Amino acid sequence: MSGAEPISIACIDLAGTTVADGGxxxxxxxxxxxxxxxxxxxxxxxxxxxxxxxxxxxxxxxxxxxxxxxxxxxxxxxxxxxxxxxxxxxxGLRPVPGAERALERIRGAGVRVCLLTGFGRRTQARVLDALGWWDRVDLTLCPEDAGRGRPWPDLVLTAALRLGADDVRHIAVCGDTANDMLTGRRSGASVVAGVLTGAHDRDRLLAAGATHVLPSVADLPDLVLKDAPVADHR
Structure with missing residues (x-):
């Protein structure tokens, strides 16, 4: 990413971001x-x-x-x-359209993926079991793993420690809520991308600190894997 930090870790939310919620x-x-x-x-x-x-x-x-x-x-x-x-x-549960391909593209480019959630560990495991996603990512974290959940930065910082980040600016955070955006900004991530497939709209995501707003997580690989100035993705 010219003029920006290279992304080595992507911290991506579950429900509403990679998993279709439907209420x-x-x-x-x-x-x-x-x-x-x-x-x-x-x-x-x-x-x-x-x-x-x-x-x-x-x-x-x-x-x-x-x-x-x-x-x-x-x-x-x-x-x-x-x-x-x-x-x-x-x-049942289903992925957001394009989510599985996005995870494949990001990991295939050598970027490690951590799935974050506000669910407790039991529900998180139920989601990952239902979708068969345990082997699609490098790490999964819930609030019990980090001490505090969103909007605190703990989940992203725990991912940084466990995945060996050398700089928090090499992290991208992606989610569908204002709390996802706050977590990303408070952690120091250089990319904090909101998506429009879940709970909160564009204005709410931007007000909470989104650096980018994308139609869905399917668009995340194009953002984190190549040059993508902030202004071009709002």
């Missing part, structure tokens, strides 16, 4: 909140779901902790994982 995550949140007695159609439910939408991309348990005390947050998180499992059983 599955939000439905699981709504069902988890209802399981704690906050039912749809009430003002309390509307407030809780507004908080969920505002916090998309963050650690799921931390989102529940922002709504409930610790015992109820743990119960809600368990209900979320069960609901998500059931939704996957009923509807």
């Amino acid at each position: 599955t995550v939000e439905t699981a949140f709504a069902e988890a909140i209802a399981a704690l007695g906050i039912v749809s159609g009430t003002a309390a439910h509307d407030r809780a779901m507004a908080r969920v939408r505002e916090s998309r991309g963050g650690s799921k348990i931390e989102i529940f902790r922002s709504l409930f005390d610790e015992p109820r947050a743990q119960a809600a998180h368990l209900a979320f994982e069960r609901s998500y499992d059931q939704l996957v059983d009923r509807h």
